Amino acid sequence: MQKKVYSKKIKLIIISLSRIGDLILTLPIMQNIKKELPHSEISILTYYDCQKVLSGFNYYDQIICINRKRNIIEQLLLLFKIYKKYDYSFSFQTGDKPTLYSILSGKLSHGLLSTSANAWKKKLLTKFLYHDNNKHVVNNSWSLVSNFLGLKSFKNNVHEFNIASKFDEFSLPKNFIVVHPCAKFAYKELRSEQWFELINTFINKGENIVLISGRSKKEVELVNIIHRRFPNLVKNYAGAFDIEQIPVILKKAKLFIGLDSSISHLSALLGLKTVVIFGPTNPKNWIPVPINYQINNSLDLTPLDQIAKSGNFSNVFLIRNLNFECVHCENEGCEKNINSVSNCLHQMDLKFFGEKIYKFLIS
Numbered sequence: 001m002q003k004k005v006y007s008k009k010i011k012l013i014i015i016s017l018s019r020i021g022d023l024i025l026t027l028p029i030m031q032n033i034k035k036e037l038p039h040s041e042i043s044i045l046t047y048y049d050c051q052k053v054l055s056g057f058n059y060y061d062q063i064i065c066i067n068r069k070r071n072i073i074e075q076l077l078l079l080f081k082i083y084k085k086y087d088y089s090f091s092f093q094t095g096d097k098p099t100l101y102s103i104l105s106g107k108l109s110h111g112l113l114s115t116s117a118n119a120w121k122k123k124l125l126t127k128f129l130y131h132d133n134n135k136h137v138v139n140n141s142w143s144l145v146s147n148f149l150g151l152k153s154f155k156n157n158v159h160e161f162n163i164a165s166k167f168d169e170f171s172l173p174k175n176f177i178v179v180h181p182c183a184k185f186a187y188k189e190l191r192s193e194q195w196f197e198l199i200n201t202f203i204n205k206g207e208n209i210v211l212i213s214g215r216s217k218k219e220v221e222l223v224n225i226i227h228r229r230f231p232n233l234v235k236n237y238a239g240a241f242d243i244e245q246i247p248v249i250l251k252k253a254k255l256f257i258g259l260d261s262s263i264s265h266l267s268a269l270l271g272l273k274t275v276v277i278f279g280p281t282n283p284k285n286w287i288p289v290p291i292n293y294q295i296n297n298s299l300d301l302t303p304l305d306q307i308a309k310s311g312n313f314s315n316v317f318l319i320r321n322l323n324f325e326c327v328h329c330e331n332e333g334c335e336k337n338i339n340s341v342s343n344c345l346h347q348m349d350l351k352f353f354g355e356k357i358y359k360f361l362i363s
Contacts, residue, residue: 004150030059055244154295158271187333201354290314
């Protein structure tokens with residue numbers, strides 16, 4: 001692919017209207033756009049409840065935030081702010097809203113579409129690509145951007161994070177492991193007893209453990225249960241930090257252990273050794289992006305697109321329970337709702353994986 005030559009600064013907008021994890025996965029895309037087009041101006045359109053996670057990263061020039069539920073006045077104000085204000089727009093989700101905002105905001109609009117997309121999307125977008133379910137979400141996003149901006153190969157470098165924050169009052173230990181045992185939905189979670197086994201493995205090896213969580217009642221309660229099992233042996237910071245402060249903690253740690261969640265994505269992008277435990281979700285689509293991960297041709301399959309088992313990918317260590325033939329089923333729990341449990345997770349032997357994780361830590 002021949003790289004396009006731009007005679008002026010180009011203005012881009014990326015539309016990310018989904019969950020926090022999806023927004024975090026725009027960071028490698030923006031990093032590579034800035035590397036190839038250092039004078040480009042990048043705006044992000046996202047939800048108010050997601051924006052804080054981007055604090056401290058410097059790839060974007062502006063964040064435009066909207067409420068998940070908007071009245072007509074808010075809609076009109078947003079339309080006035082974005083209508084055809086950008087040279088290029090990109091929507092990385094296939095839904096109606098992100099596609100529509102791409103159409104409205106970009107002089108040249110681009111989007112990922114499902115194969116069953118409505119005809120109006122195909123007609124009104126300047127260009128589109130079909131979302132490939134066999135590829136990682138970052139590969140899909142990069143295919144869209146690189147094809148239509150004429151950019152070259154992609155490489156995920158360590159992401160720099162700059163924010164002034166002091167945590168002296170929390171008395172963080174030295175050389176600690178961060179454990180984030182929480183996920184937003186029950187079908188991605190383990191039993192507390194499994195965390196007892198895993199954490200005990202590291203305590204017996206003399207490691208310092210720091211527990212973190214979000215501020216929801218459910219997450220704080222789970223971390224408190226784990227802390228009560230090891231009251232004098234682990235540090236409990238359940239609900240202590242805003243999400244924009246979490247990277248400061250991660251940068252001080254030597255290992256992160258978590259589930260299929262947004263914090264696992266952050267940890268990997270910051271260059272920390274990251275252990276991520278997957279259940280019914282397909283890791284070839286959603287594994288945290290490792291450092292030094294490359295895409296040399298956006299049309300080719302990459303190692304992340306061909307994941308079949310547990311293993312080490314640069315600074316990311318993937319754990320799966322392949323004793324279940326149904327893994328990965330991609331259902332939201334065994335009862336197919338977000339509040340049901342996933343047996344592949346609840347019956348995982350974390351004592352067995354503890355030794356493998358420790359080898360990853362000291363490698």
